[in-house]
Structure formats: C-alpha cells, structure tokens
Amino acid sequence: MEIFGSTFDDSVFSEPRERVCESLSSFTAKLCEAEWFCESSSSDTDDALEKQKVLKFRGDLALRRGNYQGALEAYSSCLQWISDNNLSIRRDVLEGMARCCTKLGQKDKALDLAELLSKEASNTCHLTSLLLLKVSIYQHFETTRSAMSCLQQLCSLLPFNPWHWFSLGQMCLQLLDSDTTTESAAGPEENQEETAELKEDQIWLKACICFIRTRLLLKILQQQQSSFVLQHSEKVLQTTEEALQRLDPTETTLQALTQVMSEDLVSEKMREDFQDGESLLSVHLQSFRERWWNKILLTGLLETHQLPETS
Structure with a gap:
C-alpha cells in the first residue's frame, strides 16, 4: 500500500522545456508638450473624445488662472462633446x-447649474459635492442663511465630519456679528424646515452646539492622526475653544449640550453610519432639526438662557 504523498509525478524529473522568447513590437510613449491643449490646432479633430479633453483642459487651466469668462466659454463648448454615459465628466x-x-456675479445661472447637478445626483458623494458647491455660491453672494441650510444638510449627511460642524459654527458667529439676523430664509429650492428664521439667542445656542460637536469629534480623530494632519486638527481645536470662550455658556449649559451632542458618538454607531458613496435611494436622512435641534430645545436651556455679549 502506498502512503499518501510518498510517490512523485514523473513530470518532476523531466527536463525543463526551453522557453522561446518572442520579440515584442517596440512601443514608443506619446510625449506631449506642456499646455499642448492650448494650441489652436489641438482642437482641429473629428474625434469627439479628443475635443472633449482639449476643451476640458483649457477650462480647468483658465479657471486655475482666474480667467473665469474664458473658462466658462471652454466648459460650455466642452459640454456638447461629452457622451451621454460619461456622467462624471459632465458633473465636473x-x-x-x-x-x-x-x-462672474451670475448668481441665478450658478444656481440653475447647481439645480441640474441635483437632478443627476445618485449617491452621497454627488450630494456632498453639490452641497459644498451651494455653500460656496451662497457665501460668495453673502446669503448666509442659505449657506447655513446647506451646511446643516451636510452635518446630517456626514454627522461625524468635524469640518462641516466647524464651518456651521463659524457662520453662526458671523450672523451674531452682523445685522443679517433678520435675513429672509433661503429660496424655494431649499428645505424651509432647515432655514426658518432664528432669533439671536437661537443662533447663539446653535453656535454652541456646533463648536461642542466639533471639539468632541476632533478629540476622537486625534487618536488616529499624526504629522501635519494632527497639527491642523490642533489648530482648529484651539480656534474652537476660543469660540466657546467667546460664546461663554455656563458650566451647566455646557454639560447639558455636551451630553446631547455626544449621544451617538460611539464606535459601533459611527461605523454603521458610514455611508460615503452609497446610493441615495438606500440612505435615510434625518433633518438637522429632527436629529439634534429638537433634542436641544427639549432641555429647556433656551428659555432659561440670557444671551451674553459676543461682540
């Protein structure tokens, strides 16, 4: 009886076959001069894909150089050469x-283009980019409350991202410092629930919860950071602490707000809520008001609070 594994295949002792090395055809990489796409001849082609690349590169370069009118013209020409299935380039x-x-100061046109992007948004990455775009548009035209609405939606979409919370807190401070606390709510395209007018003491309270949430999240993230990333977090954390000192909540208020804003900051919950890139059809979002603001109002802090001097 043969013991399993005690025999060898004859091929083990056979002579190795000589390998025939077939010569490969030579390959020469295509070399392009710097800014080759700026040459007028580069767009003289019948290839739609090549035209798209040339015009897209021209638009990107013009935008980077601050030539916004030239970039807009290049992008507009590029749009007609983009194939229907190339959604990523179209969105870009x-x-x-x-x-x-x-x-260029064309607010209505900018918002119309953002509306086109919103109709084509199919996942959370698309929605995140769209909301950040809207924030930049509203900030440029000093429509602070509409920008706040978009940031609140970002906080609901990505609740464990400290940078959106920090930006929202900074906008609340801007409102406290300005005379725009009576600014009208956002346009009809925005969520009216998120943009209802807030009184000065409500803006103060919202600023507090944003900076408290920022501080909580940054302290969790710092455990996994190093180098310049850690340095940036420490700098923002210091700015956050200074903002809270300026807002000057009482110790009781600070503890109560910290308890509410830290309820969902557990590792299991944070892993479950990771939804970057998920289809919007499978994502259920609670509004900012439902998830945090109503809980804060239930604490009764707003009724017992006296607004400190923040100027």
Whole structure:
C-alpha cells in the first residue's frame, strides 16, 4: 500500500522545456508638450473624445488662472462633446461652470447649474459635492442663511465630519456679528424646515452646539492622526475653544449640550453610519432639526438662557 504523498509525478524529473522568447513590437510613449491643449490646432479633430479633453483642459487651466469668462466659454463648448454615459465628466464640467458663474456675479445661472447637478445626483458623494458647491455660491453672494441650510444638510449627511460642524459654527458667529439676523430664509429650492428664521439667542445656542460637536469629534480623530494632519486638527481645536470662550455658556449649559451632542458618538454607531458613496435611494436622512435641534430645545436651556455679549 502506498502512503499518501510518498510517490512523485514523473513530470518532476523531466527536463525543463526551453522557453522561446518572442520579440515584442517596440512601443514608443506619446510625449506631449506642456499646455499642448492650448494650441489652436489641438482642437482641429473629428474625434469627439479628443475635443472633449482639449476643451476640458483649457477650462480647468483658465479657471486655475482666474480667467473665469474664458473658462466658462471652454466648459460650455466642452459640454456638447461629452457622451451621454460619461456622467462624471459632465458633473465636473457643470460644477466648473457654476463656479465660474459665481465668480462672474451670475448668481441665478450658478444656481440653475447647481439645480441640474441635483437632478443627476445618485449617491452621497454627488450630494456632498453639490452641497459644498451651494455653500460656496451662497457665501460668495453673502446669503448666509442659505449657506447655513446647506451646511446643516451636510452635518446630517456626514454627522461625524468635524469640518462641516466647524464651518456651521463659524457662520453662526458671523450672523451674531452682523445685522443679517433678520435675513429672509433661503429660496424655494431649499428645505424651509432647515432655514426658518432664528432669533439671536437661537443662533447663539446653535453656535454652541456646533463648536461642542466639533471639539468632541476632533478629540476622537486625534487618536488616529499624526504629522501635519494632527497639527491642523490642533489648530482648529484651539480656534474652537476660543469660540466657546467667546460664546461663554455656563458650566451647566455646557454639560447639558455636551451630553446631547455626544449621544451617538460611539464606535459601533459611527461605523454603521458610514455611508460615503452609497446610493441615495438606500440612505435615510434625518433633518438637522429632527436629529439634534429638537433634542436641544427639549432641555429647556433656551428659555432659561440670557444671551451674553459676543461682540
């Protein structure tokens, strides 16, 4: 009886076959001069894809150089050469056009382009980019409350991202420092629930919860950071602490707000809510008011609070 594994295949002792090395055809990489796409002859082609690349590159370069009118013209020409199934390039070009219109003072056109992007948004990455675009448009035209609405939606979409919370807190401070606390709510395209007018003491309270949430999230993230990333977090954390000192909530208020804003900051919950890139059809979002603001109002802090001097 043969023991399993005690025999060898004859092929083990056979002579190795000689390998025939077939010569490969020579390959020469295509070399392009710097800014080759700026030459007038580069767009003289019948290839739609090549035209799209040339015009897209021209628009990107013009935008980077601050030539917003030239970039807008290049992007507009590029749009007609983009194939229907190339959604990523189409979204990139539309966003570039919206940013150009913003810089050129064309608010309505910029928002119309953002609306086109919203109709084509199919996942959370698309929605995140769209909301950030709207924030930049509204900030440029000093429509602070509409920008706040978009940031609140970003906080609901990505609740564990400290940078959106920090930006929202900074906008609340801007409102406290300005005379725009009576500014009208956002346009009809925005969520009216998120943009209802807030009184000065409500803006103060919202600023507090944003900076408290920022501080909580940054302290969690710092455990996994190093180098310049950690340095940036420490700098923002210091700015956050200074903002809270300026807002000057009482110790009781600070503890109560910290308890509410830290309820969902557990590792299991944070992993479950990671939804970057998920289809919007499978994502259920609670509004900012439902998830945090109503809980804060239930604490009764607003009724017992006396607004400190923030100027």
